Amino acid sequence: MLYWDEENRLMVLSDNGKTSRYTYNAAGERIMKSYGTMEGVYINGAAKETAIRVHTIQVPGTICG
Numbered sequence: 387m388l389y390w391d392e393e394n395r396l397m398v399l400s401d402n403g404k405t406s407r408y409t410y411n412a413a414g415e416r417i418m419k420s421y422g423t424m425e426g427v428y429i430n431g432a433a434k435e436t437a438i439r440v441h442t443i444q445v446p447g448t449i450c451g
Contacts, residue, residue, distance in 0.1 A: 389398040393414060399406045409418040419426045426433050 387398070387400045388396060391397050391410075393410075395410050395414065395416075396408055398408075404422065406419060406421045408416055409420075411417045
């Protein structure tokens with residue numbers, strides 16, 4: 387599935403259970419792409435930085451360590 391904003395910019399791409407989200411600045415340039423736990427930062431359309439988000443969840447009755 388594809389979703390666009392009112393400026394006809396791709397906001398969400400969902401395919402085979404995987405989702406990518408895009409964020410744009412006021413000039414209409416893509417400044418961020420997120421995919422699962424990955425986020426990419428863009429400057430003038432070129433990738434500059436990628437970060438991985440890590441979430442730890444402890445389920446009651448389990449041991450973390």
